[in-house]
Amino acid sequence: MTDVVATGSWVQIHRVVLRPGQRAPQVPEETQRVPLEMLVKGFLAEAARVGDDVEIVTAAGRRLRGTLTDVNPAYSHGFGEPVPELGRIGLEVRAVLRERGRIR
Amino acid sequence: MTAARAYDAVMAQRVDILRRSVGLDYAAYETGAIAFDYEGLLADAGYDLETTRAVQKETAVGNTPLVELTNVTELARSVAKPGRGARIFVKDEARNPSGSFKDRRASLSVHEAKRRGYEGVAAATSGNYGAAVASQAAKAGLRCIVVQEAFDSAAVAQPEIAEKTRACEAYGAEVMRLSVGPELFYVLLCVLKETGYFNASLYTPYSILGIETLGYEVAAQTQAHTGRFPDVVIATHAGGGNVTGTARGLHKAGATQVQLVAASVDLTGLHMASDRDFNRKSFTTGHTGFSLPFTGWPDRADVPRNAARPLRYMDRFVTVTQGEVFFITQVLAELEGLERGPAGNTSLAAAFAIAQDLDAEQLVVVQETEYTGAGKHPLAQLNLARRMGIEVRRGDPEEDEPGRRIVIPEHPSQISVADVDLHRVRRSYLRNAIGTLGGATSLNAADIEFLVAETRTDTHYVKETIDALRTEKR
Numbered sequence: 001m002t003d004v005v006a007t008g009s010w011v012q013i014h015r016v017v018l019r020p021g022q023r024a025p026q027v028p029e030e031t032q033r034v035p036l037e038m039l040v041k042g043f044l045a046e047a048a049r050v051g052d053d054v055e056i057v058t059a060a061g062r063r064l065r066g067t068l069t070d071v072n073p074a075y076s077h078g079f080g081e082p083v084p085e086l087g088r089i090g091l092e093v094r095a096v097l098r099e100r101g102r103i104r
Numbered sequence: 105m106t107a108a109r110a111y112d113a114v115m116a117q118r119v120d121i122l123r124r125s126v127g128l129d130y131a132a133y134e135t136g137a138i139a140f141d142y143e144g145l146l147a148d149a150g151y152d153l154e155t156t157r158a159v160q161k162e163t164a165v166g167n168t169p170l171v172e173l174t175n176v177t178e179l180a181r182s183v184a185k186p187g188r189g190a191r192i193f194v195k196d197e198a199r200n201p202s203g204s205f206k207d208r209r210a211s212l213s214v215h216e217a218k219r220r221g222y223e224g225v226a227a228a229t230s231g232n233y234g235a236a237v238a239s240q241a242a243k244a245g246l247r248c249i250v251v252q253e254a255f256d257s258a259a260v261a262q263p264e265i266a267e268k269t270r271a272c273e274a275y276g277a278e279v280m281r282l283s284v285g286p287e288l289f290y291v292l293l294c295v296l297k298e299t300g301y302f303n304a305s306l307y308t309p310y311s312i313l314g315i316e317t318l319g320y321e322v323a324a325q326t327q328a329h330t331g332r333f334p335d336v337v338i339a340t341h342a343g344g345g346n347v348t349g350t351a352r353g354l355h356k357a358g359a360t361q362v363q364l365v366a367a368s369v370d371l372t373g374l375h376m377a378s379d380r381d382f383n384r385k386s387f388t389t390g391h392t393g394f395s396l397p398f399t400g401w402p403d404r405a406d407v408p409r410n411a412a413r414p415l416r417y418m419d420r421f422v423t424v425t426q427g428e429v430f431f432i433t434q435v436l437a438e439l440e441g442l443e444r445g446p447a448g449n450t451s452l453a454a455a456f457a458i459a460q461d462l463d464a465e466q467l468v469v470v471q472e473t474e475y476t477g478a479g480k481h482p483l484a485q486l487n488l489a490r491r492m493g494i495e496v497r498r499g500d501p502e503e504d505e506p507g508r509r510i511v512i513p514e515h516p517s518q519i520s521v522a523d524v525d526l527h528r529v530r531r532s533y534l535r536n537a538i539g540t541l542g543g544a545t546s547l548n549a550a551d552i553e554f555l556v557a558e559t560r561t562d563t564h565y566v567k568e569t570i571d572a573l574r575t576e577k578r
Contacts, residue, residue, distance in 0.1 A: 017282070017291060018111060024287050031379040034257035037283040038291070041273070060224060060247040060278035062299070077266035077479035080487035085498050085512045089431060090438030093179055093516065097439070102178045 002050045005071050009044045012073045013056055013066030040064055041073060114293050122407060125296040125303035127220055130408040137545050138537050139554030140409055149309035151212055153356050156317055159215045163243050165207045166317050168199045170325040170469070175439035176452075180459045183517040190335065190462035192455050194470040195322055198444050201243075202271065203475025205318055206236035209345060212310035214240035217302035224248060224301040228292040228406060230265045231389045232474055237304045238275035248272075249301065251292050254281035256382045263479035263488055264388050264447075270478075284379045289406055307405035307412055312349045319353020322469050323362070333359040334469040336458060338451040341366035341421070342394040344402055344414035350471050351417035363419045367454035368395040369447075370423040370522065371506045383492050384507040386426045386485040390450040395421075399529055401536035415526075415533055416558055422521035424453040425504035427511040430482045431519065432456055446482050448474035457521045486510065530559040534569050 005011060018036040042056030042064065054068045097103045114121075123129060128149075133140045151159070160166045173192045181189030200207040210233065217225045224247030227237045234250040241248035250272045255261040261281075272279045280295070282288055296303055305311065319337075326334045337354060339346045347366045354362050369391040374381040376393040385391070395414075399421065402410035429446055432453040437443040445452075451470045459468045478484065486496050495509040501518050504511040513519055537555060541547075547555075547570070555566045 018287060022111060023285060024111075024290070027285050027287075027377045028375055031285055031377055034283070034379055036285050036287050037255075037257075039255075039281040040278065042278070058249075058278035059273065059276055060249050060299075062249075062278065075266070075270045075478075077261065077263045077270070077484065079478060079481055079483040081483070083483055083486045083496070085486070085496055086430065086434050086482060089434040089512075093435055093439055096182050096516070097175060097178055100178060100182055102175065 004047050004049055005044055005068065007044055007047045010041065010072050011044045011056060011068055012039055012041045012070040013054060013064065014039055014069045015066035038066070039069070040066070044068070111287070111290055114290060114297065117297070118293060119408065121293050121297050122303065125301065126305065126308055126407060128308070133409065136548045136551035136554065137541055138547065139550040142413065145409065146309045146313060146411060149313055151310065151313045153316055153320060153353070156212060156313055160208060160211050160314070160317060163211055163240060164201055165211045166200070166321065168321070169196050170194070170322070170329060171196050171440070171442070172329070173436075173440050176435060176456065177459065179435065179439065179516055180456050181464065184460035187464055188460055188462065189464050190459040190466035190468045192459050192468050192470065193326065193334070194452065194473055195318065196442070197318070197448070197472040198475045202232070202235040202239035202275070204232035204236065204448065205315065205346070205472045205474075206231070206233040207239065208314040208318055209233060209306065209311040210236035210240040210304060210314070212314040213237070213302065213304040213308065214244050214246060216310050217304065218244045218246060220302070222246070222300070222302040224299060225304040226251070226292065226295050226299065226301040227304040227306070228288050229306065230254060231268060233306055234268050234277070234279075235271035235275065238272040238277035241277065242275045247301070248275070248277035249280065249295055249299065250277050251280045251288055251295060252282065253284055253288050256284055257379050260383050262383055262388055263484040267477060267479035284377065284382045286377050292406060303406065305406045306343055306345055307407050307410045309411045312345055312352070312411040315345060315349020316353035316356060318471060319350040320357045322350070322471050323354050323357035323359035326467060326469055330467060332467070334362055335462065335466040336363045336365055336468045337471055338365045338367050338455050338458065338468065339471050340390040340448055340450040341368045341414065342389045342391065342398070343405070344395070344398045344410070344412035346472070347414040348412045348417055364417055365420045365422060365454065365458065366395065366414060366418040367451045367521070368392045368423050369429055369450050370425055374507050381507060383488060384494060386489055386510065387429070387447050390447045392423060400532040413558065415529065416560060418526070421524040421526055421529065422454050423524060424450060424519070424521055425501045425511065426506065427504050428453045428501050428513060428519050430486065430510070431513045433482055435516070442473065443476050444473040445476055446485065448472050453519060454521050456516070457519050530561060531569060531573070533559055534566065535573050538570055538573060
């Protein structure tokens, strides 16, 4: 049993907009086979648990329903590791300009 | 109602929903079976250059610096023939409020929405434009909803779009994140129907007129800096707005002799509606997945008539590889102290190659940069590419293969452009144009005149090509 999430918490909900077989006719085969899914964040309208069908109030003030998936969802995008294929480009092009007497 | 029936029902109301949401009666501009009064549609929007400049000044949009890239120019000269290697300039559009030239496009839409009394604005966009609309809406006190195509069926988010989600939310917008598919448009229609918000489409007259100031500033600043207009202006090309608005602005500044080059990242072979291919692209805009279809037929947008009509304005259309853009992005940071892009640097990669064919005293202007940051960065994209099984290595960019291999050049001399055959694009445009007609529908004089303007050709070419295409069809 997951913890109760308090009313007013910043959360994310999930909903299937179109199921496989309901997709637009022009989409390719591998897209036809999967649903069109939606994720939206907002303030939880009433206390609930993760996995419950809930209502949220979005930043635009809309009330939307869906399955509660996350509480205070993180921004997890970043940069990751340095990429060796990019790491030496600066040295190389500076060497060219140094040869031409443009930089020291 | 089942989802499938809801989909059909909403799509059937498309014309009415769109008319209410942009406040424009597109039907009133139709002049033939294909033709419409393009200039009339733009003029009636009510934003001439001076009005647009005044609106944009209120929100600190535009008037970005023009920076001469002296070290990049020197690097290009190091691999060019003696006496060649034009001076390269960049318009540092990253310095707009939300970090890209898209603020220019959003400014008039939001201004118009507020003027007409809409409660909020909505836009279907996964790119910088969402942040721009959200930023402008914040300043105007309007509510904002951005609909994005953001993740694949394995719940893997494209990092650049994840950053745009964060930016939109930072400006107080609601962001609807969707999985892969063109039904993004259906969701936008549902939102517009439910909320009655203004559709801040990328393709309305407001969006295009907002970019004219960029072309105008490029001409005026280049003249102030060097005493003359640029010889070549290069624009990163996706849906066609950037090319269209920039060219119109250049013309309004009197710079009618400038060669306008459209540049896109080559993503040949990757399907834009494919769940599988979605995260095998390292670029989410400025690529051929948008630019080829939108140049060959602009009226495939989220409004009945697209105000972005790039084939009317481009003098040349070139592509570069993903690896070449990553290379030049690194060069821009390390030689000029400008960490920007990467997608906005598509035109810089092209400029680096094109400058080498021009004389040293000629002038090339790259007309935009964009902000960079977490997710929206070569490191994030290349790390995702590796995770998706794409090979990343140094080598000859000729070996680059979208979705399979990203090849970062080993030497600046390997950066080149590939020309898209404009004759083929024009033919493709005309094929699409007659494809929209019923078999027997004949074209009136206005249609022919329109197609001549659209393809920048002449009556003889249009008639002859259409006859040939119709014969081919039979």
